[in-house]
Amino acid sequence: MSTLQNSAPTTGTARPPNRSYLRQKLARPAILYLIVLTQIPVVFTLIYSFSNWNLLRPDRTRFVAFQNFVDFFTNPDMPVIIRNTLVFSLSIVMFSLIFGMMLALLLNRQFRGRGIARTLLITPFLIMPTVSAVMWKNMLFNPAFGLISSFLVSVGGPRIDWINTYPMFSIIVIVTWEWTPFMMLILLAGLQSLSQEYIEAAQIDGAGPIEIFLYIIVPHLRRYIEIGVLLEVLFVLNIFGEIFVTTTGGPAIDTTTLTFDIYKEAFLRWNIGRSSAYGVFAVILANIVTIVFLRITRSGTQQNKEAA
Amino acid sequence: MTSRKLGGHFLSVMTVVIAIVVFFPILWMVLTSFKTEADAFVYPPLVVFQPTLENYNIALAQSGYFRQLANTLAITGFSTAVALLLGVPAAYTLAFHPTKRSNFTLMWIMSTRMLPPVGVIVPLYVIFQNLDLFDTHFGMILLYTAMNLPLVIWMMHSFLSDIPYEILEASQIDGVTLIQEFRYIIVPLALPGLMATILLCFIFTWNEFFLAFNLTITKAAPLSVFIASFKTSEGLFWAKMSAAATITALPVVIAGWVSQNSLVRGLTAGAVK
Structure with a gap:
């Protein structure tokens, strides 16, 4: 009824x-x-992208068809910007996946202090990104007074100006520190949904820790890894504050990602048309990743429903 | 057997040590905020020192800190509230009265959340300038509501789907009004989920920088913009910077610690529970 x-x-x-x-x-x-x-x-954004509107010379605005999109591919800086974007997002996702996996495995055991350890480990993710950036830049990476330099010098090492010498590496360190907890939490949720019986059965059959990790844990975590990686790619592609605070995209364009270049195009050169065209590429890129993400999550919920 | 136990203890100790190392920059920042500027630069870092609240006095007395704190509170609070008012009823319909299109609608809602802010910042800037929304609380609340709304809908959809529909049906046959249904059934049953949703909205809005930085100057600028001003040489006043940074970051850290069990569900839009 x-x-x-x-x-x-x-x-x-x-x-x-x-x-x-x-x-x-x-x-x-x-x-x-x-x-x-x-x-x-x-x-x-789409409409603006077909114009050469520049806020500094608004009187010369006219329709330029696909000129801005052509510029995207002919811009001599673009290969560097694309490379930066790839290096930046892929290395952050890879490092946070590796560290997040290690931490999730360590936390997926019963021991005293586990709750406190988890609470401490998620904190970098909660700290305001601009706070993290000014803290790392001034207090850890500063060549004269920063903790890392002071420590290295005190043990006889070199004094390194991290942000100016290794700008991309420095930003990757900061953002990996911020985003590892995200991956850790997702993988930990995955590990906790894995029945301990499988692992015990494998142990009885004589499987070592590496075999258990490769043949039981990783296949079980596959969906969690996919979700974590795709979401983190989406978030990391949008990162702006950490780059702005530490290097402002420099030196030259060495740490300028696509996101940061669109910002510079719009608010430093006031080139509305071109930054909109680049923005269209950013939207398309994000949509592709989102579609893959939604495919995976939807197939997951369907599996769950069938199982239930 | 004993060696395995020993190995277990070793792993536990290692986990705690790693956690302390990862947390150390934050701990150090908090300690520095209670030091004098001279003590802040001593290496090795002083662990025992005469604590002072001077930096907090200076940071808070600084022109603008309280205004930007008030801006952050107002923008975060209102945008979260409006997102709940629009989002919880939407999640109700999508969870309990789904149509053929509901699945698509949910995915489309998710895709609006994944829209890169740089893809829309230019028109937002132009529109805000033309409609006098630039550097206003109202403008920022409008935007952050749009940012929080997909989060509210997905999270509440995930939580509401746990409520058996029979409960609602029974009450509807008894003739409860929609308002009563929300007040006496939906909200009490989904309260833990609602709290988690509120905390997540709070975390994301409080920490947001990109939109705030490009669409405000002084009048409606939140704390994330204020903190970014320490990027210049001003950042060598470590103690004062640490004090300002600590009080700015603290509310979200507490919210995150409180909601850590539902953090994953919110961050993955209910894909991982």
């Missing part, structure tokens, strides 16, 4: 139709809000 009413609520007599109607339409304000605030700006 109840399922019948569910599938055909308009014909049901137990519930007044107008009340059901309201209950079915509550998503509309939110959807409308999101369309206005997120989709309309994207349409504007």
